Structures are given as structure tokens and as C-alpha cells.
Amino acid sequence: MSTRKNPTADFSEAGLRALAGPRSFDRGTEYLNAVTALEVGDGWITATVHGTDAYEARLTFGGGEGLTGMCTCPYGQEGNFCKHLVAVGLSVLGRPESLPRQRARARERARDLDAWLAARSRDELLALVREQMAHDRGFRSRMRLRAATARHDLAEIRTQVSALLDSGPFAQYGCLAGGAAHSYAEQAAQAVAALAELTAHGRAADAVSLSREAIDELGRRYEETDDSDGALSSVLAQLAEVHLDACRAASPDPTETAQWLVVHLLGDLAHATGVALRDYRHVLGPEGLAVTRELTTEAHQRNPSGWVEKDLMRTLNTMEGRVDALIARHASNLRPDGGTHLRIARELALAGRPAEALQWAERGVTEAPDPAVLDSDLLDYLSTRYERSGHLAQAVILRRDHFTAHPTLTTYQALHAAAQTADTWPAERENALKILRTTAARGEADRPNGPALIDALLDDGDLDTAWQAASTTGTADHQWLTLADRIRDTRPADALPVYLRLLEPLKKSTGAAAYEQLTSLLLNISACHRLLGTDEDFTAYATTLRTELKRKRKLMAMWDEHGV
Structure with missing residues (x-):
């Protein structure tokens, strides 16, 4: 998982501090002697940092996203710029050579390696490949898979795909975590790429059967993996795309496809693969859709309260044009927060009726007895519709009304985003802060969360005003701590x-x-x-x-x- 990023943060001590925060930065200075295997490339740095465990850290810089980092430590896998990344960055900055010179040397090394390889004879290159195959099991499997794909050897392809999906060499105590999970995902991605090549070379039918087997196999590995960085989920999603592309090219048996699809969608892996019934509409055809409905209905009857079964039935209703009956059922029991209106709007949008979808979403807002408790998803949906259609002022009015009824940091941020898009934020901000100051003056500082005014000013980066407001109206201890950390x-x-x-x-x-x-x-x-x-x-x-x-x-x- 990529950590927090800042497009304006350059690779400097100040940039590292801005991303890590004071505490992680200070702790990172204590790990300078724990950095090993440091390698500087052209725009990237990798290293191993030894702490509670040996963690793999990678910094990327010089691109459009500014300075970013990834680390296999638990804190880093949650998306944070951790102390290990700070230690790696400071280790590079502390070298006698400047960073530009280190990058130039990395480019030079890459050119030297390319030139050296280009000068080798065919026999020398074959010897290098064979040497690597002898010592690297994963590399050996990848080479065998490529060779099998080139000669259309289906049995060998199946064998090598299975070898690449074998997590045994990476597992510790029966599970995959940290750097091992990431390394396994990288190896599994090689199998997925090979299956995609089958479709590209006219072997789509083979790709259909092999990708289904691979999804089942990778699914079993997924259950024993700590995938907090999302690496294996990403590979599963790519594998699902390979299967869909192969089905579109091969037009497999619709009954068999429907059976596999329903089992998969009702299982535990659908959230990781992203497989969606709608994407298979043309693959299934009328015959496959009929089988899908029969199997889904049976599943729903077995488990009428299951949300997966309900969602699959709803999707089928939409695909088969049964939207009006579905809407009538929802409309008979509308929730006061507008949540049911949103569900109806989404059904209509999926059915290709955007004007009606917009009307229902707007009704959800206007018919709400208390604007303060409106479903946030409804507001997001309606605001997005306004912005995409160019009605920016309406999006601002929607967010302003909700903020006025419920002035919190979340509603302030939503108003900020809408007004920024409409290029009206300075005026909106002034009025919003007046409301927050009035709320703070009524004694919100006595509440556990403190006044939203302070949170809003901190979110804007207006530290001087936030400090003045906290000193005048008072604030919660956690807000004082945040203020102190920032200044x-x-x-x-x-x-x-x-x-x-x-x-x-x-x-x-x-x-x-x-x-x-x-x-x-x-x-x-x-x-x-x-x-x-x-x-x-x-x-x-x-x-x-x-x-x-x-x-x-x-x-x-x-x-x-x-x-x-």
C-alpha cells in the first residue's frame, strides 16, 4: 500500500518531516544504524530496516505524486509514512554525495549494465539465464511458463501456473504476512500475465478454464494472507479481468459459466476479485441469465436474509428490466434520512434512466424532516451528479445547506470541496467560519470532541487563527495536542x-x-x-x-x- 503522499513535498529533510509528522520523524532518526541493503535508483530508493522485524522500505520521488513511500511494517501497511521510511531517506541525504549525483550514478550503472548485457554473446546470456534458473525457483517457473505458452502446451502451462501460485516457499507458520505476502503477490502476477497471453494468442477457451482454476487456487491462498497492503487483492482483480476477457473472446458454455459465476458471487472472494454480474450479461446471453436467475432464486430461498443473495437478486431485476417493481417496493417504505431514495436513484441510473434517478435523489433531500441527519451517501451522490453535469452552484448550495444544519468538520470539508470546484471558496469559507465561531461561542469546547471551528482551521492549515481561536474560546485537549504538534x-x-x-x-x-x-x-x-x-x-x-x-x-x- 502506498503511504500518504504530498505532491509538494520534495525529497529533503523538510519533506520527510512533513509526511511523517514530528513523532515518526524523530523516531526515524533513531533507526539510521538499522538501515541495510540500501540501493539508490533514478527516482527510487530501497532498503531493509531492522526493527521488531526486518522491514522492506521503498521511497519514490521526482514524479508527479511528489515524495511517496511504502514499508512492510504494520504502521506502514496502514498507509502511514513510518519511521523506517524516514530512516531510509535520512540515510541517503546524509551521504557525502548530493542526491542528484546519486541519481546520476544510478542512471550510469543502469546504462553500464545494459551495455554489458548487449555485449554478451548468445551462449553467455543463456548461461546467465540458466544460472539464475538453477538458484531462483520463481524465475525458473516463470521461464518454464513462457516456454509452455509459446508452444501451446496446456498441461505444462497448468503445471507452471500452479507452481507460481504455490505459497509454500513464502509462508511462515501457515500464513503470509508483510514482505512475504508482497513477494508472493508479485510472483502470482506472473501467472496472471501468462494467462492473459493465452487469450491474446487465440487460446481464449484455454484461458477461461485455467483462469477459473487460478481464481480458486489464489482464493485459497488469499484466505491465509495478511493482505493489508492490497497487493494480493490487486492480483486477484487482474485475474478476474483476464477471465472476463477470455469469456468475451471464447463465448464459453452459458450454463457452465452461469454456474461458476453464481458460486463465485455467493462466495467469500467476490469482494476481492471485483467480479460483477453485469459485466457478464452478453457472455451469459438469455440462456445463461435464465440459469443465473434459477440458481440465485434457490440461494435466496435458502437464505432470505443474506445481503449477498439480496444484492444478486436486485442486480438480476435491474438487468432484466424489473426496475419498476423494485422501485415500487422500496417507495412503500422510505427512510427519513433519504437512504431509500438513494437506492431508488441508483437502480434507475443502472437502468439507463438518469433524469428519474436525479429526481429521486433530490426528493430524498427535500423530503427529509431533519436536514442534519441526511444520508451522507445521498449527498455525495447528488453532489457528484451536479458537478458532472456542470451545475456547480447547485452542488455548493446542497453542501452549504447541510453544513448550516449540521456544522461539523466533515460537512465543512464537503462544502470546501464543492466550493473549490466552483471557484467560490473564499466567500463560502468566511461565512462557514462565522457559523463555526457562533457554535464555538455557545460552549462546544466543553464537549469531548471540542469545537469544530478548531478542526476546520487545522484542516485549512490556518494554524495562527486556530491558535488564536483555541486561546479565546477554549478547545479539547486532543485539539490542543494537535495544535502544539503542528506549531x-x-x-x-x-x-x-x-x-x-x-x-x-x-x-x-x-x-x-x-x-x-x-x-x-x-x-x-x-x-x-x-x-x-x-x-x-x-x-x-x-x-x-x-x-x-x-x-x-x-x-x-x-x-x-x-x-x-
């Missing part, structure tokens, strides 16, 4: 009192979560003193704090680990 490097004198105040009540707490918070706050307090040039004051404060909390041995060990 720490530029205004340490303002951030320091916040960290000191938030630390005090935690001194009475115990447990891992409390100790993590205490450690984080103490690290930030240390950073503030370092920026202010008052390290002696921090030393005195930390010494007093350690004396006071010395009985908390796990906390002391944690502080020792972080060097505070």
Missing part, C-alpha cells in the same frame, strides 16, 4: 506549555497506553527545549519527573529506550 518546530515557546499541561494528569495513570502518551509528550517537551536552546532546563525537568515516577518501572524502561 512545535516554528513556535516551540507556545507549544511547550501545552505539552507540560497535558503531561501532568497522566502522571497518575498506568498501563501501556498511558505510558506511550507520557513518552510522546516528554519527547516533544525535549524537542521544544532543544529548539529554544534550554536543554539544561529540560534535564532538570526530566530528572525531577523520573524521581517522581520512578516506581513505574515499565515507563522508566520506555524512557531509557528513547533516551529521555
